[in-house]
Amino acid sequence: MSSSCSSDQAFVTLATNDNYAKGAMVLGKSLKNHKTSRKLVALVGPHVSDPSREVLRQIYDEVRLVDVLDSGDTAHLAMMKRPDLGVTFTKLHCWTLTHYSKCVFMDADTLVLSNIDELFDREELSAAPDPGWPDCFNSGVFVFRPSNETYGKLLQYCTEHGSFDGGDQGVLNGFFSNWSTADITKHLPFIYNMSSIAIYTYLPAFKQYGANAKVVHFLGQTKPWSYTYDPKERRVRGDTHEASSHPSFLLQWWALYSSSVVPMLQAAYGDQPFLSGCEEELSQIAHLAPPPMSSEERKQKWEQGQADYMGIDSFDNIQKKLDAFLK
Template identity: 80%
Template sequence: MADQAFVTLATNDGYARGAMVLGKSLRDHNTSKKLVVLIGPQMSETCQSVLKRIFDEVKVVDVLDSGDAAHLGMMKRPDLGVTFTKLHCWTLTQFSKCVFMDADTLVLSNVDELFDREELSAAPDPGWPDCFNSGVFVFRPSLETHGKLLQYCTEHGSFDGGDQGVLNGFFSDWATADISKHLPFIYNLSSVAIYTYLPAFKQFGGNAKVVHFLGKTKPWSYTYDTKSKRIAGEVPEAATHPTFLLDWWALYSSAVVPMLQEQYGDQPFQSGCVEEASCSSPAEPETQMSSEQRKQKWEQGQADYMGTDSFDNIKKKLDTFLK
């Protein structure tokens, strides 16, 4: 339907690359919906040009320059700047219904059925399942709702400092009121959750429709060896299943990088893609860590997900234990 759209937000050039991959993944899986991206005014012309090739609408939003309620709210709550920007999605009243998706999500199959859901439909957050994760949600644009959300922001702030705290506070009955507004986890498979319940991932992970790259390090922060088709060098915080990270890079390197190269022309730019023979060669043998050292690494969130603590190795140990 022409009056329904997937919406994302990219505040800078890094997140723009995420949005490009998200948009391409939606196109590749034949969505029938419009694609809209909200962008920050500081985004480069190059990234804007590529986004315009992928999305139906690229809309610049900047609450600091507006003279409306968002601007007034911003003055009272400067800490919620990015949140105010995200709430602009409710102003897209040319659409009757939208699905918001964070720029660090990747679509693995067609998800147009999400438009059968009502506002506010979302999947539970893996950290606190009575809250929904705001990386993917169904909403109905409305200037009235937008105004109420801004008022809520100003009066109550956010319990987590971001949009998820605001939205959970505003749509506070999500956990209890209507189970049909609880999206299955496969529509927002938060990558950090994979290792917390491996048997469930083994059982249901193959059905995942949307993967969400939560965590400090985003897919575009890594370097990808196009020759060996592997993440190059060390992975300091592999808060994702390696397969999904490689899926992101395969799409980015094959579909997005050529568009960026066209825009940059002869100018050099950092695509993140490299060809390093060393990445294809066998890794240096690791120094053996004691159980206590490994435990400390895990507790600090520094598990070696690409090596000793890889999903396959953990799965083997689990299978042995379950037998």
């Protein structure tokens, strides 16, 4: 455990809308389930609904509204010059949490698989390499020290240089530009930010080291909340082309979300309509369900490499068809 008092250290995440708020809820629950001794802080944008904020307040020690567009601070001035970096400015607000001595930022599309409090032994800016370009760090998980001075310098850097990838990762890699060469102790092992995409690109390494993973990061366009889930069969459904590379982690996310988060959301929404993504509920709203796929459409999906590996085209279902045919 870190030598500093754990009460002045925190895990921090950011939710800009209700979907990312669901991710933040699961992340917070996973940190608590693995007995973190640190505080939990959620930064939320103005588009996060009141019921979602209510649930976040039940999970997090602190829920803070951040909105660069309506603020009169330096971020507002920087925003006027660089409107393309709106979400990035919102994320940089984490440096203003100066009532904490050290924090670990985690994107809302991450899931904690074991206790990671040892990250607080690391210094700013510690992060894991990005699988796409390992001389850059991935900004989904990083250790930092809140500081108004650093915050001001980051905003100034944003205004003058922008972001080479259009987001916070480009800004932070530009600002902390010596990360790859200066101090190897600031290179977090990949198990602290294991991208679900990397599982697919280097499967032998995943088979060798994947069991040691402590944080999985659902990179890519399709997020866990984009799928639907059948709690009875414990199956995830959706565009499973991406999901097939990390089905067990996706199932862990949905198991935690459906058992712990959905009841809290249902209580917070009360009589208001609310879509959880669980199929039991979706079946009650039949007009929203897509029509069953024709055999021709299914054939086209197969030819495009988009078989429903976790649903109708699963190995078990194919085996049953073969067994029935052979009999």
